[in-house]
Amino acid sequence: MPKPIVAIIGRPNVGKSTLFNRITGGRVAIVEDTPGVTRDRLYRDAEWCGRQFTLVDTGGIATHQDDPLVARVRSQAEQALKEADVIIFLVDSRTGITADDEEIAALLRRSDRPVILVANKVEDFSDPTVTHEFYRLGLGDPVPISAAHGLNTGDLLDRVVELLPAVPAGEEGDALKVAIVGRPNVGKSSLVNRLLGEERVIVSDLPGTTRDAVDTYIRRGEREYILIDTAGMRRKSRITVPTERYSVLRALRAVERADVVLVILDGTEGVTEQDKKIAGYGHEKGKATIIVVNKWDLVPKDERTMDHYREAVRQELSFMAYAPVLFISALTGQRVDQVLMTIDAVGEAANRRVATGTLNAVVREAVLLTPPPSVKGQEVKIYYATQVKVKPPTFVFFTNRPEGVHFSYQRYLENQLRQAFGFEGTPIRLIFRRGRER
Ligand SMILES: Nc1nc2c(ncn2[C@@H]2O[C@H](COP(=O)(O)OP(=O)(O)OP(=O)(O)O)[C@@H](O)[C@H]2O)c(=O)[nH]1
Ligand SMILES: Nc1nc2c(ncn2[C@@H]2O[C@H](COP(=O)(O)OP(=O)(O)OP(=O)(O)O)[C@@H](O)[C@H]2O)c(=O)[nH]1
Known part of the structure; x- marks a missing residue:
């Protein structure tokens, strides 16, 4: 199963990228007080209480600069609705409800995705009236936060994790x-x-x-x-x-x-x-x-x-x-x-692993058949090889002169390994390191 997707939507300047950086722990990006400052980082992985998800900052989704703001915000929200498992709808408690907020709220009310209404830029958490007006959006209890100061964002993440789809048993494994x-x-x-x-x-x-x-x-x-x-x-x-x-x-x-x-x-x-x-x-x-x-x-x-x-x-x-x-x-x-x-x-x-003994029998024979060409009169010796990784299969060759193994000789060795072991469909990697005879 892929990681669930959580999208932050809202009109420009409500604090989407501030919240995005807060949650993903990224460097706080340079945010300016200008609406519509574009960023290019859309997706980042995040984790809360052991649940992993991918967070999307819809403010970074490219839209037509010529389109009216309303259209841009709407298309970003529509995009988020298509792919997100949970939506964080961010509004600004300092400015209150705007026409753009109403427009987005209407879209969200028609969709069946779980939505968390979040009022950002709250300074005084002891005053319950600051978020009152947002009930009017018809999306349930607004969660007050301050993205800039990281206040109440933990409670918000608890809500997010509650709404994530359950992990189906046995699906994380071998598919x-x-x-x-x-x-x-x-x-x-x-x-x-x-x-x-x-x-x-x-x-x-x-x-x-x-x-x-x-x-x-x-x-x-x-x-x-x-x-x-x-x-x-x-x-x-x-x-x-x-x-x-x-x-x-x-x-x-x-x-x-x-x-x-x-x-x-x-x-x-x-x-x-x-x-x-x-x-x-x-x-x-x-x-x-x-x-x-x-x-x-x-x-x-x-x-x-x-x-x-x-x-x-x-x-x-x-x-x-x-x-x-x-x-x-x-x-x-x-x-x-x-x-x-x-x-x-x-x-x-x-995923194939080749036993070291078998591998070296093949390598020895290949080297015997066609020894590596010497470089500037100096002999190049391949001592032995070992497979260090799968996906893709990766082999380390120990040699007296790693830099002396010519590209065409690397190709030759790759072909010999393929002839012996197949590896159809997968790239294989050959790494040459300085080493001694074993
Ligand atoms: N006072 C206060 N200011 C905040 C808070 N969160 C964000 N801001 C400020 O609000 C402004 C906009 O924040 P951004 O994160 O760029 O907003 P955005 O929604 O990503 O904006 P766009 O890029 O236009 O979509 C910045 O000046 C932030 O510093 C907050 O919790 N409190
Ligand atoms: N004759 C024929 N038509 C095919 C075949 N495979 C797909 N088509 C047709 O090609 C068109 C495009 O097929 P899609 O499966 O939508 O292609 P896609 O790659 O998913 O397209 P995008 O969504 O644009 O990325 C449709 O009209 C299909 O019916 C095929 O094997 N033979």
């Missing part, structure tokens, strides 16, 4: 987290639907309809998965819709918390620059990756079309030669069964 990423409209939601075997995510022809990452928990026999369905990532220059900034962040976050990344390509198009960038995120983060070429039903083909496409993928994504390539149709269901099987396989490979 493999699978991020489904790709450009808008390549068929991410359609694939998720197929994998679920039922229509649960709304699919539409409009690019970018799937705005938020949706986490779905599925079980197949003994195995459990969490599918993280992300919104399409747009090229930076084309980001015009306010929520796009959100989408890119979410997609990156999805990759970060995933064990396996499915990069979905549109079979009717080649591999684009955007595809490369998306695939690159997973590679850099050391995630096991599967390339899924979708809409294969639409591709006019003969018996060589698949090989051609595969070659193109290999060429464009040459940095991830380890990733298996599948050709599917989310629409007809063709070969979709291979997706879960391949997820299992690459998930296992990413």
Whole structure:
């Protein structure tokens, strides 16, 4: 299960970022007395009484600067309503209720999300009348706080934790987290639907309809998965819709918390620059990756079309030669069964540990077969290796000259390890350290 999300909403200048920093214990950011000062940190993890959650500061959500304030505040609130498990609605006890507050309150009253109404900037907690007028918003008892001084914020957090969804038993454990990423409209939601075997995510022809990452928990026999369905990532220059900034962040976050990344390509198009960038995120983060070429039903083909496409993928994504390539149709269901099987396989490979003895037998033979080239007349010796980590499998090689192991020789060693141990679908890392013969 992902961490629950708690959003702070409210009109500009009520103290959202002050409260955000107070709760997450971040450095108190430079807050100015100017309404609408933009910050770029939207999400931060927080914990209270052992419960973890992700806090969102909606003041940082990008909106059209040209839009009237009311529209901006409303779109931020709507965004928060879509994804938050609990909402903190912040008002300013010094200014009292404004038209913007009324507008947000109306939105909140129509939604079914738990809302905590919080009156900020309270100086005198002994005076019960300071928060009285806020009852009129129809959202229950206002909680008085001072975000700037950290007064009563503990009580507020108690309320937040009470309202968080319960942690379902046994769900924290072994489920493999699978991020489904790709450009808008390549068929991410359609694939998720197929994998679920039922229509649960709304699919539409409009690019970018799937705005938020949706986490779905599925079980197949003994195995459990969490599918993280992300919104399409747009090229930076084309980001015009306010929520796009959100989408890119979410997609990156999805990759970060995933064990396996499915990069979905549109079979009717080649591999684009955007595809490369998306695939690159997973590679850099050391995630096991599967390339899924979708809409294969639409591709006019003969018996060589698949090989051609595969070659193109290999060429464009040459940095991830380890990733298996599948050709599917989310629409007809063709070969979709291979997706879960391949997820299992690459998930296992990413977690594989090789015994030190076996590893060194392979390394010795590889070195014997092709010794490392010497550098400036000096011999380079590889003494032994050991696996220090999984996800991704990471190996430390001890050598007399770590800087002398040429990149092409590192490639050679990587290939030898792959030949011996597989590791299909996962990057592996080789680290060279100075050491002595054992
Ligand atoms: N007196 C007092 N001032 C506060 C308190 N909390 C925040 N402020 C001040 O209110 C102003 C606005 O605070 P911010 O945290 O930037 O408000 P915001 O809601 O994030 O504002 P936007 O960025 O415009 O959305 C700052 O000058 C803060 O110092 C408080 O508890 N008491
Ligand atoms: N012919 C065909 N059409 C498909 C296939 N997969 C998806 N589509 C269609 O492609 C369109 C986009 O599919 P979605 O699943 O919404 O794509 P998405 O990647 O989630 O899109 P965003 O929400 O924009 O990120 C829909 O009209 C689907 O019916 C496929 O395998 N074959």
